[in-house]
Amino acid sequence: MKDKIYNVEEKFQDYLSDESRLQGQADGIFFPESEADIQEFAAWAYESRAAATIQGGRTGLAGGAVPAGGCLLNLSRMSRTGELARGRGGEFYLEVEPGLSLLQLRQELKRLKSEVELFWPPDPTETAASVGGIASCGARGICAPRYGNTGRHIARARIVLAGGRVMELRRGEQFISLAGKKIDLLDLFIGGEGIFGVLSRLTLQLQPRPRHTWGFMFFLEQKEALYAFVENLKKNWRELMPLGLAAAEYMDRSTLQLMEEYKEAAESLKAAPPLDPGVLAAVYLEAHCSREEAALEIADRLVDMAVESSCDPDRAWAVTGENDVEKMRDFRHAAATAVNYHLARARLAEPRLTGLEVYLEADCEDFAGVVEKYKAGCAGAGLKAAIYGHILGNRLRVNLLPESYAQYEEGRRLIKRWALELAGRRGKVDRQHGIGKLKRELFLQMAPREYLEDLQRLKEHYDPAGLWNRGTLLPPPCESR
Numbered sequence: 001m002k003d004k005i006y007n008v009e010e011k012f013q014d015y016l017s018d019e020s021r022l023q024g025q026a027d028g029i030f031f032p033e034s035e036a037d038i039q040e041f042a043a044w045a046y047e048s049r050a051a052a053t054i055q056g057g058r059t060g061l062a063g064g065a066v067p068a069g070g071c072l073l074n075l076s077r078m079s080r081t082g083e084l085a086r087g088r089g090g091e092f093y094l095e096v097e098p099g100l101s102l103l104q105l106r107q108e109l110k111r112l113k114s115e116v117e118l119f120w121p122p123d124p125t126e127t128a129a130s131v132g133g134i135a136s137c138g139a140r141g142i143c144a145p146r147y148g149n150t151g152r153h154i155a156r157a158r159i160v161l162a163g164g165r166v167m168e169l170r171r172g173e174q175f176i177s178l179a180g181k182k183i184d185l186l187d188l189f190i191g192g193e194g195i196f197g198v199l200s201r202l203t204l205q206l207q208p209r210p211r212h213t214w215g216f217m218f219f220l221e222q223k224e225a226l227y228a229f230v231e232n233l234k235k236n237w238r239e240l241m242p243l244g245l246a247a248a249e250y251m252d253r254s255t256l257q258l259m260e261e262y263k264e265a266a267e268s269l270k271a272a273p274p275l276d277p278g279v280l281a282a283v284y285l286e287a288h289c290s291r292e293e294a295a296l297e298i299a300d301r302l303v304d305m306a307v308e309s310s311c312d313p314d315r316a317w318a319v320t321g322e323n324d325v326e327k328m329r330d331f332r333h334a335a336a337t338a339v340n341y342h343l344a345r346a347r348l349a350e351p352r353l354t355g356l357e358v359y360l361e362a363d364c365e366d367f368a369g370v371v372e373k374y375k376a377g378c379a380g381a382g383l384k385a386a387i388y389g390h391i392l393g394n395r396l397r398v399n400l401l402p403e404s405y406a407q408y409e410e411g412r413r414l415i416k417r418w419a420l421e422l423a424g425r426r427g428k429v430d431r432q433h434g435i436g437k438l439k440r441e442l443f444l445q446m447a448p449r450e451y452l453e454d455l456q457r458l459k460e461h462y463d464p465a466g467l468w469n470r471g472t473l474l475p476p477p478c479e480s481r
């Protein structure tokens with residue numbers, strides 16, 4: 001095995017980091033080409049007690065794929081797909097290898113011959129993300145309010161465990177208790193961030209593509225109008241979702257401004273009109289409807305809500321059809337890319353900076369209260385921030401934008417204060433797109449004790465030597481004792 005592992009010399013330096021820009025270190029890197037290769041690696045790692053960090057597309061924002069010593073297991077050469085299969089109830093399934101990127105999956109679905117157009121609902125918008133990475137982070141994407149958790153769209157998985165044994169799990173067959181809650185064992189590995197084993201093959205459950213896809217972008221100028229529009233949306237969500245409303249996303253002025261600066265480097269943003277100086281925030285909505293009348297009804301209801309909330313519907317963009325909606329979705333995706341672009345530039349002056357993002361689920365408060373609290377906290381700490389994310393559940397991503405290391409440390413303290421404050425009010429760290437290494441401390445502080453103890457117990461069961469993904473989600477072995 002050892003002769004198949006490359007030294008991490010200059011050629012592989014990029015593999016020591018991911019999109020969080022956290023920098024790690026490793027002795028070697030292995031690129032398996034089959035499940036048998038992963039098994040061979042797992043047997044070798046177990047025998048030689050070598051720690052291993054699993055990598056998919058390295059688009060993670062929490063440093064989960066960043067190595068903390070040991071060896072890297074990079075799955076990018078495992079991107080084959082099987083044949084399309086039908087279930088007894090007519091469902092569509094596709095077996096894939098874990099390194100398949102979202103972009104490759106979409107191309108494959110276009111190529112496959114089936115009587116209906118198919119798609120896989122989880123969509124973290126970053127198309128370089130791999131299916132294995134999306135599954136293991138439980139990255140649900142912006143349309144999760146309609147399609148639910150990533151696990152719902154994975155029917156079966158094969159997992160290589162420590163030592164090289166393969167376990168196959170089908171949804172609905174085996175259950176465990178996690179903090180007193182019965183969960184499907186498959187969902188321990190989906191969302192497990194690679195700490196229990198390697199997802200070596202996944203069977204995706206596909207859906208017929210909605211016949212009518214619409215996108216809407218509202219630009220708001222007044223705070224009162226913005227908060228009234230958002231509350232109106234939340235109030236009407238239960239009626240709009242069955243019609244097809246799938247996503248509701250918020251982008252604040254700072255985010256839009258970063259996107260404006262990012263335009264010089266981003267092909268996807270070039271066609272977008274310049275940012276109006278009066279715009280305070282944007283709200284992106286996406287509808288997936290089987291009937292055109294339903295899409296029209298959603299459009300009418302959104303216009304009515306905008307008028308009721310005193311925002312000008314004439315300033316909104318509305319597009320129909322998958323291609324144009326894709327462009328609008330690219331615009332929303334650019335929020336994250338623009339933050340990363342800003343970080344890359346800030347790191348030229350201060351290389352110790354990493355992504356400094358807080359992602360808390362704060363359903364216990366109203367949207368205005370959450371946004372204003374974040375803004376006041378940043379202003380008090382003298383920090384800039386870009387805030388965007390899901391409107392439902394107030395699952396906002398606050399990206400702090402420090403310009404010096406002192407500001408970076410101040411930002412970390414601020415995040416801790418918010419988390420502690422929220423912990424007292426039923427808030428929690430949102431696990432969507434991973435806890436990784438960067439959010440681990442916060443997660444350990446906020447997660448219920450019983451939940452953490454169960455995670456640790458299961459980790460010891462499936463990975464007794466503590467070799468997979470050290471330092472991700474749970475403390476590394478030396479700290480946990």
Ligand SMILES: Cc1cc2nc3c(=O)[nH]c(=O)nc-3n(C[C@H](O)[C@H](O)[C@H](O)COP(=O)(O)OP(=O)(O)OC[C@H]3O[C@@H](n4cnc5c(N)ncnc54)[C@H](O)[C@@H]3O)c2cc1C
Binds near residue numbers: 055063075433
């Ligand atoms: C610009 C940008 C925008 C983004 N927007 C969103 C968004 O809107 N919503 C969202 O949810 N996410 C978003 N993301 C985050 C990111 O795309 C997801 O976290 C993605 O799911 C990670 O996939 P990956 O293949 O890159 O995984 P990696 O980053 O390589 O790994 C992520 C984690 O999964 C583990 N892992 C990877 N493959 C396997 C496997 N086969 N078996 C076991 N463990 C594995 C790794 O060890 C690591 O812990 C965005 C990222 C970027 C860069």
